[in-house]
Amino acid sequence: MTTILEAPAEAPAILPPRRHVGAAVALVAGLIERVEQLPDAALADASRTVEELGRFVDALRVRIAGEVDERSSSSLPPEERLSQKYACPNAAGLLALTTKASRREIQERIRLDRRTRAGTTLTGEPLPAAFPSVAAAFHDGALGVDAALTITDALAKVTDRGVADPADVDAAEASVVALATGDVSAEETPAETHDDVRAVTSLWATALDQDGVDPDAAYAERRRGVTLGRERDGLVPLSGRLMPETAGLLQRLFDAHLASPTRSVSFAPSPEDADHDEPWSDTEHVLDPRTVPQRKHDALMGMLSAEAASRVAPTIGGAAPTLVVTATVNDLDGGVCRADGVDIPMPARVAHRIACTGAVQKVVFDRGGKILQLGVPERLFSAHQRRAIAARDGGCIIPGCQVPASQCEIHHVEEHSRGGATHTSNGVMLCWWHHHRLDDGGWLIQMHDGIPYVAAPHWIDRHRRYRPVRNHAVARVRVPIHPSPL
Structure with a gap:
């Protein structure tokens, strides 16, 4: 042999x-x-x-x-x-x-x-x-x-x-x-x-x-489904089989988020510091470190958040579907929190961030299990306020980000827990990714006279200068957003 x-x-x-x-x-x-x-x-x-x-x-x-x-x-x-x-x-x-x-x-x-x-x-x-x-x-x-x-x-x-x-x-x-x-x-x-x-x-x-497509279509229809797997390494696997029309619609939504031209954003000049307020030039690239699968994940999160907050979304017990995130009072400073339905610990800073969104509610317990703090609707921006902020910002305010307002969350520039008010002069549009990474992504945000100012990370602007951000539609029609609450 x-x-x-x-x-x-x-x-x-x-x-x-x-x-x-x-x-x-x-x-x-x-x-x-x-x-x-x-x-x-x-x-x-x-x-x-x-x-x-x-x-x-x-x-x-x-x-x-x-x-x-x-x-x-x-x-x-x-x-x-x-x-x-x-x-x-x-x-x-x-x-x-x-x-x-x-x-x-x-x-x-x-x-x-x-x-x-x-x-x-x-x-x-x-x-x-x-x-x-x-x-x-x-x-x-x-x-x-x-x-x-x-x-x-x-x-x-x-x-x-x-x-x-x-x-x-x-x-x-x-x-x-x-x-x-x-x-x-x-x-x-x-x-x-x-x-x-x-x-x-x-x-x-x-x-x-000559037999038509019915046999294959019926077979495909029986096998369709989506499954959430068991948590592992801080992630939950998502698997399934989609009908062609479902996959096509999802792909088109992904295409809209990933393949459309970057939303036009510029920095408007201010009279106090014209040099510091120059608009971003074509050579000032804002690089996105995410891979395509990561961007698809974040786009899906934005779509799910928008659907959960929608008035036409199905209700649970008469209320909109709301993700409840729990944490102990000792865990809020550097500890962990948990989301209902998913037995995976998350950084407690997530509990602070998600409290800005209407589709997620934060609950804080003491060691004995007593509720100490409950996220309440009053800290959430109303529909009228959201529309006004969306009209002003046009979408995520981070330069170069193309996520539209409909898929964005509203962030309290001055945190609500530190006395920040819930009105248009303290809220800005951020996509899920930039909202999630605001603490460690290097971007800084301030509000001046109801206008958001953004300072880029040091690898983009070593001087960390704050420059006002406006979408071009607002710049053309000259519609100001006043700081008084709606």
Whole structure:
């Protein structure tokens, strides 16, 4: 028996010698070091030509994986199986050792080869591939693995169930391949993106399915759901399966928060210190340290907070859904607090911050369990005040933040616990992220004559100068917000 570390004695003549492959690898490795030196046009061209090379390599990898699978078939006697010769249980096990690829990728290669490999009949007559148009484009380097899998996976759901006319499937396959490779109506048309190919293929599969989409839709509807997992490491895992329309709506909401242009914010000059009050220039970038998943989390928090505070939100016992956060009086200064329904300790400073929002209520106990302090509606900004502050600020007042007013919380600039009043001259709009990180994020806020002033962190402005913030809509119409309470 041959081990995986031993090479076979015979060298196949159809493949180049290993030294040639090594030379090609060395050439590619050398190019990696020179990518940053390429001019823009050359870099764009390289992305196309290297991808073309990669498609040929991928086609060969798929073909090799399929051939290994064919020679390791369970229909063969054990002693004739290729995998058995290398002490592996099956083709996937052998390929996992030789390629270091994941089992998932190996299975995808094998599946794609079965659909793009020509066969023979028992009498030796040639048989076309299951998807001949995909096979031709894939082996010619015109179609990548992702597109080939997308097309064949979607159409195989139709062909495997025999619910479509084979001629119609062939026509659909040829049409999508032409779209994916750019060969449309014999003209040199740019190929569509992979997302476009996926969408068009899905439409074709739906149109070809004579049974309709009801079986799949009913199956999906039964499996839909969202689950909150058990708390671990200070986090609660969220998992689930969304219906397409639900996922689409959520994605659009995320897009609105993450992909829209930054809301226009500038610093208005004041007569006392014109130099210190210069508007932010284009070179003064306010960097967002959050990753995209973190920004999605914070956007979701803003959406949930807005929904919980909405008048049209469902009620619990006649009251709006309110998160209750509890803490002992000794814990308020540097200790911990807890939220109902989630058994995870949080920093007590969270209890101070959330008391500004209408969807969260703070309760403070003594050691014996007696209620010492209860967050009451009087410390919350009214709907009229919120509308006025939203009109003045336009959204989160931190420069560069694009979260709109509808997703913001109102922050007491002078803390309510220290005598800060609940009126428009003491409230500003902050998104959940900046409200949550105000104590350690470096931003400072003051109010002067009902106008918010913001000082940037030292890494943005080493002088820590306070400059007034106004959104451009207010600056254009010159509508002041007076300091008297509403």
